[in-house]
Amino acid sequence: KTGQVVVSSGGQTRTVSCSNSLSVTVEPLPDVVAGAVSPRSTMVGESTTLYGTISNIGNESTGRSFTSTFKIDNDANHSLLYSSRQVTTPTVSAGSNRSIQTNVTFPSPGVWYTQLCADQNASANGVIDESNEKNNCGAWVQVTVDALPTPTATLSAVPSSIDNGQSSLLSWSSTNTTACVGNNFSTGGATSGSEVVSPVSNTTYTLTCNGVGGSAQDIKTVTVVNKPDLSVSSVTPSSATAEEPVALRTTVSNSGSITTGSSFTNTFFIDNNSSHGSVYATQSRTMSALNVGQSRTAEASFTFPTAGTWYVRACADQNALGTGTISEFNESNNCSSWRTVTVAQPVPPTPEAEISISASPETVSPQETATISWSVEHVAGSCSVSGTNGQNFTARAPSGSRETIVIDARVTYTLSCTDLFGEQQTASVTVNLVPEFQEI
Incomplete structure (x- = not known):
């Protein structure tokens, strides 16, 4: 560093030049x-x-x-x-x-x-x-x-009301959870799933799900109902003949948990239209009370008036108007499906055989002959004529005649035919001789 210094002495002033140096050392440091x-x-x-x-x-x-x-x-x-x-x-x-x-x-x-x-x-x-x-x-x-996500838990029971002995499906789901536990059923720790339960009495099921944001709970109750439950089998038969009575049958069963307690009406519905808008006829019958697990046959007679396709169904605990008196667990399974019945044309009755035999003349003199005539209807095949004099011949339908051999004695001719039922039918005629008069 350089500079000037002013010096005063004895009244005199002098400017003097001077110089100096300074060394600065900077120490290294962290920062x-x-x-x-x-x-x-x-x-x-x-x-x-x-x-x-x-x-x-x-x-x-x-x-x-x-x-x-x-x-x-x-x-x-x-x-x-x-x-x-x-x-x-x-x-x-x-x-x-x-x-x-x-x-x-x-x-x-x-x-x-x-x-x-x-x-x-x-x-x-x-x-x-x-x-x-x-x-x-x-x-x-x-x-x-x-904030931590709020957990949710949802539990459902389908159906929520069951008959004793039936089952309900419990299903659960959750959000923002890590594990779920069930009361009266097992979740296995899963946060979602389902399990079938079969309670025998009213049971409450509780689902509790936990997560980092807390816990959530849902509760469902399955109601166990003790009621009868009536159902029917498909109607028989599936074929019939017009104008002939036929027995319609079905089996009525009680699959519920208690007896019906009283008698009830079962009805057969008969229709000739596949749309079943208005049924042709009904046949109702009363049945006594059915116990649990019991089955019984319901029967009604009906005559189909015409040949063709008909339809029949049976309904338990229903009258002709479709209403019943028994309170059941399931009211939707009382009726069978419509059964198609093929109705055939009626078969004409089998006629009885009509046979007759005659002789002309019925009285002859010795060494004379007679004519045997016959008439047959509703027989199977040909008929035969046999005489007690040994004369035999075939009698063909529907009628005919045959001359006899010379008659020397009283003789009987028998007409034999097999009717349409397979039974033997006969008719006879006797040719007599003119009596001889002897002198006494």
């Missing part, structure tokens, strides 16, 4: 700084990992490890820190950085704040001699903490 903390969002109640980076922007290594602090706060003014986490940071070389992390659980949803400070313990004191002690902390970062 640790913290970056922004991540993440920016998380869920309440979950363990969240906070990440941060410590960088040494100085020109010397830290030479040792040091403490860095994650600060957590729920106040934007940061007047009173909520909590902090201290993390030991290994030595950081000049121009290098270190990634550090810690875990924290945010206790409530809302807006929170995090900050990372290098070379600061819980009391904000450090151990590293730095070139700048005022840039150790990163900026405060806003963290959105969402």
Whole structure:
């Protein structure tokens, strides 16, 4: 450094030039700084990992490890820190950085704040001699903490009302859950599924599902009803003949859990139209009470008036108007399906055989002949005529005649035929001789 100095002495002033030099040595030091903390969002109640980076922007290594602090706060003014986490940071070389992390659980949803400070313990004191002690902390970062998802649980029972001995299907599902348990049924821990149950009395089923956001519950009750349940089999027969009575039959069964308690009406519905808009006829019969598991045959006689295709069905506990008196568990299974009945034309009755035989003349003189005549109807094949005099011949339908041989004595001719029923039918005629008069 150079300059001038003014010197005064004895009333005289003199300017004197002078020079001097100063040597300054700068000592190398580290300078640790913290970056922004991540993440920016998380869920309440979950363990969240906070990440941060410590960088040494100085020109010397830290030479040792040091403490860095994650600060957590729920106040934007940061007047009173909520909590902090201290993390030991290994030595950081000049121009290098270190990634550090810690875990924290945010206790409530809302807006929170995090900050990372290098070379600061819980009391904000450090151990590293730095070139700048005022840039150790990163900026405060806003963290959105969402509420945990609310769990839901849904339980269904189909059907919810069953007859004693029948089953119901329990089905369950849930959202935002990790496991479900059932009361009076087993879920196996599954969050969704189904199970068949067969209670013998009214039973309440409870589903409880748990998740990080809490628990949810649903309740269903299966009602067990004790009632009779009547059903019928398909009607028989499937064929009939017009104008001839036929017995319509069906089997009525009680598959319920109690007796019908009283008698009831069963009805056969007869129709000649496949649309069954208005049935042709009905035949109703009363049946005495049916016990549990009991079956009985219902029968009614009906004469189909014409040949063709007819339809028949039977309904238990229904009168001709379709109404009943027995309260049943299932009222929709009382009727059978429509049975198609093929009705044939009536077969004409088999006529009885008509046979006759005659002789002309019926009285002859010795050594004379007579004529045998016959008439036959409704016979099977030919007939035969046999005489007691040994004369035999065939009598063909429907009529005919044959001369006899010479008659010397009283003779009987018999006409024999087989009728349409396979039975033997006969008719006879006798030819007599004129009596001879003897003198006495």
